[in-house]
Amino acid sequence: xxxxxxxxxxxxxxxxxxxxxxxxxxxxxxxxxxxxxxxxxxxxxxxxxxxxxxxxxxxxxxxxxxxxxxxxxxxxxxxxxxxxxxxxxxxxxxxxxxxxxxxxxxxxxxxxxxxxxxxxxxxxxxxxxxxxxxxxxxxxxxxxxxxxxxxxxxxxxxxxxxxxxxxxxxxxxxxxxxxxxxxxxxxxxxxxxxxxxxxxxxxxxxxxxxxxxxxxxxxxxxxxxxxxxxxxxxxxxxxxxxxxxxxxxxxxxxxxxxxxxxxxxxxxxxxxxxxxxxxxxxxxxxxxxxxxxxxxxxxxxxxxxxxxxxxxxxxxxxxxxxxxxxxxxxxxxxxxxxxxxxxxxxxxxxxxxxxxxxxxxxxxxxxxxxxxxxxxxxxxxxxxxxxxxxxxxxxxxxxxxxxxxxxxxxxxxxxxxxxxxxxxxxxxxxx
Numbered sequence: 001x002x003x004x005x006x007x008x009x010x011x012x013x014x015x016x017x018x019x020x021x022x023x024x025x026x027x028x029x030x031x032x033x034x035x036x037x038x039x040x041x042x043x044x045x046x047x048x049x050x051x052x053x054x055x056x057x058x059x060x061x062x063x064x065x066x067x068x069x070x071x072x073x074x075x076x077x078x079x080x081x082x083x084x085x086x087x088x089x090x091x092x093x094x095x096x097x098x099x100x101x102x103x104x105x106x107x108x109x110x111x112x113x114x115x116x117x118x119x120x121x122x123x124x125x126x127x128x129x130x131x132x133x134x135x136x137x138x139x140x141x142x143x144x145x146x147x148x149x150x151x152x153x154x155x156x157x158x159x160x161x162x163x164x165x166x167x168x169x170x171x172x173x174x175x176x177x178x179x180x181x182x183x184x185x186x187x188x189x190x191x192x193x194x195x196x197x198x199x200x201x202x203x204x205x206x207x208x209x210x211x212x213x214x215x216x217x218x219x220x221x222x223x224x225x226x227x228x229x230x231x232x233x234x235x236x237x238x239x240x241x242x243x244x245x246x247x248x249x250x251x252x253x254x255x256x257x258x259x260x261x262x263x264x265x266x267x268x269x270x271x272x273x274x275x276x277x278x279x280x281x282x283x284x285x286x287x288x289x290x291x292x293x294x295x296x297x298x299x300x301x302x303x304x305x306x307x308x309x310x311x312x313x314x315x316x317x318x319x320x321x322x323x324x325x326x327x328x329x330x331x332x333x334x335x336x337x338x339x340x341x342x343x344x345x346x347x348x349x350x351x352x353x354x355x356x357x358x359x360x361x362x363x364x365x366x367x368x369x370x371x372x373x374x375x376x377x378x379x380x381x382x383x384x385x386x387x388x389x390x391x392x393x394x395x396x397x398x399x400x401x402x403x404x405x406x407x408x409x410x411x412x413x414x415x416x417x418x419x420x421x422x423x424x425x426x427x428x429x430x431x
Contacts, residue, residue, distance in 0.1 A: 018147055020190060022154075023186065030163075031095060031098040031117060032121060032155070033160070034159040034163040037167065039249065040257075052107055053253075053382050055382075058374050061121075063371070068118075072363070073127070083128070089123065094119075097116030099177045100176075102176030132144050132145060133145075142344055146286020153281075156274070161267045162175075165264045168263060233414075233418045236301075237341070238368045243373075245374045250385070285344050289343060298419040302419060312406060318330035341411070385400050
């Protein structure tokens with residue numbers, strides 16, 4: 001009876017932790033993505049080029065986010081580190097810097113504030129993934145990480161809707177302040193409301209008897225990158241992230257320039273529809289990975305591979321649509337298909353590495369995904385738009401998005417290649 005009671009308490013604790021971490025990740029993406037819906041009014045106010053928009057929305061954030069992610073993850077892997085407290089400090093930092101974005105008077109001040117947001121957000125996902133992976137069994141890991149990853153579409157949805165409406169009614173500066181300050185309050189909830197299971201004496205004794213010490217940073221990174229499946233997963237996730245961040249930024253601008261919608265109208269329409277599609281795809285990806293991966297583990301990544309290939313012609317049709325309502329409807333299914341990879345990707349990453357290198361695995365994957373995806377995706381598409389503007393004018397963004405849609409075949413290919421190695425490698429090192 002005591003064992004059953006302890007087990008029930010553990011399940012309740014895991015559920016509470018997942019809900020709080022999901023809320024944190026929602027705030028993470030609200031503060032990260034709100035700049036996309038505000039980019040056009042910011043550009044008009046501060047007289048920015050499309051290349052500067054790409055720098056502000058992508059590279060300035062991603063460079064510091066990715067570089068700091070691995071040392072923070074190494075710190076999170078230490079037995080003496082409280083991962084909830086680490087997340088709380090990071091949350092307070094990035095929320096405060098988001099509010100400061102509203103005080104920027106020129107491009108460089110805004111760039112520095114966005115760098116501060118990136119520094120703070122580097123302390124969120126690696127310790128969160130490590131914490132979740134320690135609290136749930138391997139057979140439930142994809143669903144748990146997919147649940148946490150719901151913060152991406154939910155946060156993006158809220159960022160677009162709230163940011164767009166605030167921009168229309170108050171202005172882009174006030175929008176940054178309003179969405180940034182609540183995160184500081186939430187950081188107190190995380191600090192006092194969550195506990196790290198490895199900090200208990202009983203857990204420490206058990207690990208000391210059954211598990212090796214944490215790997216040094218160099219060895220941990222080498223161990224992670226020794227897995228062929230993990231390297232292919234990095235390629236797949238980075239390509240998917242490159243397209244996802246690039247398309248998100250420039251699709252919001254596409255609706256404002258090509259279809260003449262206001263930030264609030266884009267936030268309500270594209271934000272709600274894209275957010276709903278992202279939530280459905282993220283949940284379905286985790287469910288399908290656990291369901292079909294239980295019989296054949298290569299199918300953990302089958303849904304992302306198939307879905308991204310199917311999304312290509314549908315996305316092209318959406319960007320070619322003559323009216324914005326039709327474009328929105330046609331974007332629903334591609335967004336669902338392109339969101340299937342979150343849970344399976346991070347679940348596979350956690351199963352391909354030693355137990356004490358899980359945060360390093362998450363940080364390594366995030367390093368490449370965000371440096372290549374968030375850092376270069378919006379910037380590359382912005383530079384391409386500037387290059388095409390003399391020929392296509394305001395319609396240059398449409399042609400950029402055509403190319404982005406076709407490139408969806410690249411991550412589909414890498415997810416398929418990675419799936420071929422999962423049976424041999426998945427959970428071998430974790431076991």
